[in-house]
Amino acid sequence: MGTEEAAITMVNYYTTVTPHVRNVPVFIQYSTHKELKTDAGNQRTQAVLQAVSAVQSGGSPSSDVQEALAAASSPVLRIIIDNMFYPVTLDVLQQIFSKFGTVMKIITFTKNNQFQALLQFSDPVNAQQAKLALDGQNIYNSCCTLRIDFSKLVNLNVKYNNDKSRDYTRPELPAGDGQPTLDPSVAAAFSKDSNSLLGKIPGALNPLSAAAAAAAAAGRVALAGQSGSSGVLLVSNLNEEVSNLRTWVYGDVQRVKILYNKKDSALIQMSDANQAQLAMSHLNGQKMYGKIIRVTLSKHQTVALPRDGLDDQGLTKDFTNSPLHRFKKPGSKNFQNIFPPSATLHLSNIPQDVTEDDLRLLFSNAGGTVKAFKFFQDHKMALLQMSTVEEAIQALIDLHNYNMGGNQHLRVSFSKSTI
Secondary structure, eight states: OOSHHHHHHHHHHHHHSOOEETTEEOOOOOOSOSSOOOOTHHHHHHHHHHHHHHHHTTOOOOHHHHHHHHHHOOSEEEEEEESOOSOOOHHHHHHHHGGGSOEEEEEEEEETTEEEEEEEESSHHHHHHHHHHHTTOEEETTEEEEEEEEOSOSSOOOOOOSSSEEETTOTTOOOOTTOOOOOHHHHHHHHHOTTOGGGOOSSSOOOBOHHHHHHTTHHHHHTTTOSOOSSEEEEESOOSOOTTGGGOSSSOEEEEEEETTEEEEEEEEESSHHHHHHHHHHHTTOEETTEEOEEEEOSOSSOOOOOTTOOOTTOEEEOTTOTTOSSOSTTOGGGGGOOOOOSEEEEESOOTTOOHHHHHHHHHHTTSOEEEEEEOTTSSOEEEEESSHHHHHHHHHHHTTOBOSTTOBOEEEEOSOOO
């Protein structure tokens, strides 16, 4: 914007009136950048836009544009999935990206606690088109956001066709030791599912509702070969201070049962199998109350409540109607803020009269050291950094939903930002 005042006016206006672009709601907030600097890369972007326009109108890009694209870009895209609330499979990626050209190879892997993929097109122009159309789009409603860039690689070497890698030009490749091949009936279900976005992409994604995402069978594919596919987790090596396990931020906990003969272990029932998978991937191996916890899928389908009249010494708790559930509402903004445990916490719903010193003292008393703090401009939200991830986990458990007075409850989640 021309001036800071103009930017403030714009943000304030669109806080109360949500703007829409192509029928999609747009959210506007302040950037940490003071100004934007343009560079020669814009020329390439304009060339790509010309190429896409030509292809969409039935023509073909001019020869000089095609040469520029081929020289400037790789046919291989690097894809990062942010806010991965539902599992994303090879078949999901192949069907989304094949709308822009022939997908030859895909390799998936996890790096820095993030699900990533390398995807190779037959032509760099197709990779450019896919990046332009899909970067920043959500696969499912308010989650599984695609972050796309070009890879330095120009050709992928795929050794196995299984649930982690695929060479679509070489169907004869082996599955690899102990790696199950994907069930073809499950892959076929994606293309037939009327609720799935995967047959409907005209050049951009149509977001699914959370319910339709589950129906798209993504969970069933991701959990193939696992010993259990229910929404129940077995958590072990717990410190016996486990009463606040319900405050986990990777799904809505329905019930918790501490095992009678093994008080350092508990069964935790999530809303569905996808939430259980998400919680397991983020929390297994984390340190909580001084101990490294282990999180696995349980063979149990549900956590049973004690029979009427039977006293189980308070070991089983039902949180079905808990006010702490973050993901009950389809399309909730909470889907966009699911991150691995980190030392930096995002605080929201802060009363206007609460100061930085008040919050530093509150979180220090939770048993840790506050290393840094930063208010957002309106003082309703803030970032607060503890000295370790373990301290941040404990602070989140202790202080999420903390009553700040006037029945205003603090909201705490992990942040991907640093201060």
